[in-house]
Amino acid sequence: MATIVSYTARPRRLTQALLLAFAVLIGVGSYALVGLGRFDELPEHLLEYGIGAAVLALVLQIAVMWRAPYADPVILPLVVLLNLLGIAMIESVHAANEIYGIRTSASADRQMLWAALGVLLCVAVLVMLRDHRRLRRFTWISAVAGGVLLLLPLAPVIGSARNGSRIWIDLAGFSFQPAELAKIAFAIFFAGYLVARRDTLALAGPKVLGIHLPRWSDFGPILVAWGFAMAVLVFQTDLGTSLMFFGLFVAMLYVATDRLSWLVIGAVMFLPPAIFAATQMGHVRTRITCWLDPLSNENYSLCEQINQGLFGLANGGITGAGLGEGRPDVVPHAESDFIFASFAEELGAIGAFALLLLYLLLVQRALRAAVGISDGFGTLLAGGLGFVMALQVFVVVGGVTRVIPLTGLTLPFLAAGGSSLVCNWIIAGILVRLSDAARRPAARQVPGAGTPAGPRPVQEVGS
Numbered sequence: 001m002a003t004i005v006s007y008t009a010r011p012r013r014l015t016q017a018l019l020l021a022f023a024v025l026i027g028v029g030s031y032a033l034v035g036l037g038r039f040d041e042l043p044e045h046l047l048e049y050g051i052g053a054a055v056l057a058l059v060l061q062i063a064v065m066w067r068a069p070y071a072d073p074v075i076l077p078l079v080v081l082l083n084l085l086g087i088a089m090i091e092s093v094h095a096a097n098e099i100y101g102i103r104t105s106a107s108a109d110r111q112m113l114w115a116a117l118g119v120l121l122c123v124a125v126l127v128m129l130r131d132h133r134r135l136r137r138f139t140w141i142s143a144v145a146g147g148v149l150l151l152l153p154l155a156p157v158i159g160s161a162r163n164g165s166r167i168w169i170d171l172a173g174f175s176f177q178p179a180e181l182a183k184i185a186f187a188i189f190f191a192g193y194l195v196a197r198r199d200t201l202a203l204a205g206p207k208v209l210g211i212h213l214p215r216w217s218d219f220g221p222i223l224v225a226w227g228f229a230m231a232v233l234v235f236q237t238d239l240g241t242s243l244m245f246f247g248l249f250v251a252m253l254y255v256a257t258d259r260l261s262w263l264v265i266g267a268v269m270f271l272p273p274a275i276f277a278a279t280q281m282g283h284v285r286t287r288i289t290c291w292l293d294p295l296s297n298e299n300y301s302l303c304e305q306i307n308q309g310l311f312g313l314a315n316g317g318i319t320g321a322g323l324g325e326g327r328p329d330v331v332p333h334a335e336s337d338f339i340f341a342s343f344a345e346e347l348g349a350i351g352a353f354a355l356l357l358l359y360l361l362l363v364q365r366a367l368r369a370a371v372g373i374s375d376g377f378g379t380l381l382a383g384g385l386g387f388v389m390a391l392q393v394f395v396v397v398g399g400v401t402r403v404i405p406l407t408g409l410t411l412p413f414l415a416a417g418g419s420s421l422v423c424n425w426i427i428a429g430i431l432v433r434l435s436d437a438a439r440r441p442a443a444r445q446v447p448g449a450g451t452p453a454g455p456r457p458v459q460e461v462g463s
Helices: 013-039 046-067 075-099 108-128 132-154 178-203 216-235 239-257 261-280 282-292 304-316 339-372 376-400 418-439
Strands: 003-006 159-162 165-171 174-176 458-462
Touching (some): 046 108, 075 418, 132 159, 132 418, 174 418, 178 239, 178 418, 216 261, 239 261, 239 376, 261 282, 282 304, 304 339, 304 376, 339 376, 339 418, 376 418
Antiparallel strands (some): 003 458, 159 165, 165 174
16 A cells, blocks of 8 residues: 655755855865875965865855755765865875975866866856756757867867877867866767657667667667767777767666667677777777786886876775875876875775765765656756766776776866866756756746646655
């Protein structure tokens, strides 16, 4: 016998305010501990840093109270906490490099400026995007924009290669990774396309060996997505970005159609190019070698980064060396690609698993919003954004810990870099808007927004 109960959705803005305050306290405290651990004194700009973090949190709180009062109260505190912890670790790496005379461009001040820009863009998303369904109008525009952004690093003048991968553009003295912005555009395109074709993709087409194959008329966009992923793999020699985009499309296909066959088709399509890259491309082949046997005599110098990262993981042990007490300066790119190893050294296995738990909670909140939204476009968009974040975390942490080969991606909100941080803050703003639509009562919809985007105020909770 089912039990039907009525409930009244509550904004829970006080809960969000308390969680934001707690996140700022932990972040600023971590920054202070880095200074004490590295120099036995509090950082010189601790007060300014604390005020800046508090102001950013206050701006987010006001924006949500104004434009998305029913949004999930946990999303933004999680994002703020991850961002501030990342800034503290970047400061630890920067200070260690200064002590041992290593020059680096990444610093806490620079990352804080990028965080401020990201928060402003997050607020802009909340203010300008009153209804997430408006994004569906830009389905094909998003496809074109995503394709241009993804292939922009191949341009002869502005494109540049770093560490074997051509995934950057240089404009007016600034570097930008357009793939970070392209993943947002592609998520919007995939959601808009799949919500219109979900029935034909799920039901139409022949069945071979128990697997539903798509009709040729529906297979075109799938081949285009596959072609873009392969172009990134072949011409930009970037296995991580290629895997992220094609994996995003296949996962959203599965969410739209609820057919496991799409995962099998996606794996079959991606496997041959991956094997070709592993055997024929020197940069990818080197990463495979460092994944399989980095500690051998002939590979040790070639795989210095992964080896030093493993030593840092081991040095951290269970409880870690302490914030500001590690040696991240011996790990190449310890503030970006290998920031997880830096955290694991200074916070230990306990701190590393706590970070993964924060990401797990963030992804869970995105999927919770996907389940609660009544329209298919919002469900696919929230699910896609949550999946791409989960995939990115898995690929990065898996590469650092040698579960899979290194890919060159960065941890969302933690790693140094303006393009990644700013674009992930935009994703956070979209997730807040989607969670507001999922939790908003139908009777209190946004004026002029059309059909209610939230769940009904009556819910079946048990049986």
